[in-house]
Amino acid sequence: xxxxxxxxxxxxxxxxxxxxxxxxxxxxxxxxxxxxxxxxxxxxxxxxxxxxxxxxxxxxxxxxxxxxxxxxxxxxxxxxxxxxxxxxxxxxxxxxxxxxxxxxxxxxxxxxxxxxxxxxxxxxxxxxxxxxxxxxxxxxxxxxxxxxxxxxxxxxxxxxxxxxxxxxxxxxxxxxxxxxxxxxxxxxxxxxxxxxxxxxxxxxxxxxxxxxxxxxxxxxxxxxxxxxxxxxxxxxxxxxxxxxxxxxxxxxxxxxxxxxxxxxxxxxxxxxxxxxxxxxxxxxx
Numbered sequence: 001x002x003x004x005x006x007x008x009x010x011x012x013x014x015x016x017x018x019x020x021x022x023x024x025x026x027x028x029x030x031x032x033x034x035x036x037x038x039x040x041x042x043x044x045x046x047x048x049x050x051x052x053x054x055x056x057x058x059x060x061x062x063x064x065x066x067x068x069x070x071x072x073x074x075x076x077x078x079x080x081x082x083x084x085x086x087x088x089x090x091x092x093x094x095x096x097x098x099x100x101x102x103x104x105x106x107x108x109x110x111x112x113x114x115x116x117x118x119x120x121x122x123x124x125x126x127x128x129x130x131x132x133x134x135x136x137x138x139x140x141x142x143x144x145x146x147x148x149x150x151x152x153x154x155x156x157x158x159x160x161x162x163x164x165x166x167x168x169x170x171x172x173x174x175x176x177x178x179x180x181x182x183x184x185x186x187x188x189x190x191x192x193x194x195x196x197x198x199x200x201x202x203x204x205x206x207x208x209x210x211x212x213x214x215x216x217x218x219x220x221x222x223x224x225x226x227x228x229x230x231x232x233x234x235x236x237x238x239x240x241x242x243x244x245x246x247x248x249x250x251x252x253x254x255x256x257x258x259x260x261x262x263x264x265x266x267x268x269x270x271x272x273x274x275x276x277x278x279x280x281x282x283x284x285x
């Protein structure tokens with residue numbers, strides 16, 4: 001298939017483009033602004049990854065997040081008829097729960113970012129119901145590894161601290177908050193598996209997560225892999241902080257998705273090798 005990819009040069013987008021090529025598809029990077037007039041090339045499918053995606057920033061400028069994440073999705077859908085449409089969403093659309101979250105779990109966004117993604121999900125689902133497109137939403141949990149450069153993310157920040165490229169790391173609370181991590185390569189595979197299963201007129205949702213781990217687990221894994229302790233400043237817990245956010249990805253696994261790189265130490269090791277390649281900074285043995 002010829003597959004248009006928005007956000008193709010980004011962290012996840014670059015991995016998706018590589019995986020599409022490996023699987024025999026032709027990625028078509030989209031380099032225009034979705035807020036400006038554009039014409040789509042002739043493609044069989046769209047993978048929509050371009051988004052504003054920082055939770056704390058979204059509280060400062062919620063309108064910009066809706067304009068980008070909802071408006072951009074709407075503009076794309078207006079240009080489509082008969083294609084497959086895959087949307088990158090987020091596991092933060094769910095109401096927090098101590099139990100693993102399934103695709104039927106209640107959505108209850110707690111940030112403008114998550115709310116904008118939930119609205120985009122609804123757009124593509126209704127477009128599919130009308131028969132205009134085939135829609136698949138992938139709710140990504142904590143994507144990591146593979147040379148991520150966003151040090152607002154916990155694994156990336158902890159590895160950067162060990163590498164000495166950032167001065168330290170603040171942890172709010174006691175470090176027992178659990179999140180679900182998945183390697184960016186496994187995320188890319190998930191998109192291609194879901195693409196190949198998508199059909200026009202249908203709408204599907206899949207969780208993409210693999211390895212639950214606490215912040216303390218991450219710190220321990222970074223120390224084990226790098227041989228360096230992370231300089232942590234412990235801060236009071238943020239009121240309302242979600243204690244656990246774990247994915248049940250059995251629906252995606254039933255399609256044939258098999259995460260191969262998402263063990264916690266493997267994610268950390270891959271991030272370390274990508275971000276600290278200088279002599280003397282290789283992983284401990």
